[in-house]
Amino acid sequence: MVRIMPSLLAADFANLQSAIESVPGADGLHVDVMDNHFVPNLTLGLPVLESIRAATPMMLDVHLMITDPDRWAPAFAEAGAESVTFHVEAAAAPVRLARELRARGARASMALKPATPIEPYADLLPELDMVLIMTVEPGFGGQKFLDLCLPKIERTRALLDRVGGDVWLQVDGGVSVETVERCAAAGVDSFVAGSSVFGADDPDVMVTELRRLALAASA
Ligand SMILES: O=C(CO)[C@H](O)[C@H](O)COP(=O)(O)O
Numbered sequence: 229m230v231r232i233m234p235s236l237l238a239a240d241f242a243n244l245q246s247a248i249e250s251v252p253g254a255d256g257l258h259v260d261v262m263d264n265h266f267v268p269n270l271t272l273g274l275p276v277l278e279s280i281r282a283a284t285p286m287m288l289d290v291h292l293m294i295t296d297p298d299r300w301a302p303a304f305a306e307a308g309a310e311s312v313t314f315h316v317e318a319a320a321a322p323v324r325l326a327r328e329l330r331a332r333g334a335r336a337s338m339a340l341k342p343a344t345p346i347e348p349y350a351d352l353l354p355e356l357d358m359v360l361i362m363t364v365e366p367g368f369g370g371q372k373f374l375d376l377c378l379p380k381i382e383r384t385r386a387l388l389d390r391v392g393g394d395v396w397l398q399v400d401g402g403v404s405v406e407t408v409e410r411c412a413a414a415g416v417d418s419f420v421a422g423s424s425v426f427g428a429d430d431p432d433v434m435v436t437e438l439r440r441l442a443l444a445a446s447a
């Protein structure tokens with residue numbers, strides 16, 4: 229199973245509706261929330277997420293790059309996001325937070341920056357529905373994929389296989405036709421792609437192409 233989730237960060241924020249409609253074949257829409265504290269960039273918050281929710285039945289995959297996810301993440305679940313990702317570097321109580329997200333009907337997901345190891349968080353995995361391994365430093369779209377993240381992706385895949393269940397493994401940052409196969413071969417099943425999708429002549433064709441390459445390369 230492979231999921232392709234275009235990141236609206238690379239879309240025209242004045243034309244989100246048409247961006248959403250340009251990727252009908254996607255498995256979900258990735259929404260990047262940045263607070264200019266956890267990362268040096270500012271994007272959108274709850275009101276915009278609520279408008280996106282009202283505009284589409286597609287799965288909403290919210291990626292919170294904010295300093296206080298313990299306080300804010302549950303509200304994104306209540307606003308109708310099917311998946312809410314918090315950064316473990318920012319969460320004060322990740323187990324409690326994951327349980328609060330699940331209690332609100334959302335998938336609970338934990339993100340790691342490129343230099344954050346997975347091993348200290350291995351015991352948290354049964355509390356989660358997805359692990360997001362950042363393959364760029366969070367904050368901006370259009371950055372170059374960091375190959376140094378691949379060993380961590382492989383180690384995370386091995387840990388998830390040991391835990392069992394249906395915990396998704398996602399990558400975000402620099403995912404394109406150049407890099408998607410390496411990620412799939414390392415065990416990734418969920419791919420965020422911003423500039424490669426919305427920078428393509430036909431975003432939906434790119435979604436199909438990324439899925440084809442990932443499926444072919446999946447272990
Ligand atoms: O979380 C993010 C940045 O922090 C974005 O989701 C990510 O960068 C997607 O953009 P691109 O595919 O262009 O790298």
Ligand SMILES: [Fe+2]
Nearest residue numbers: 260291400420
């Ligand atoms: Fe993201």
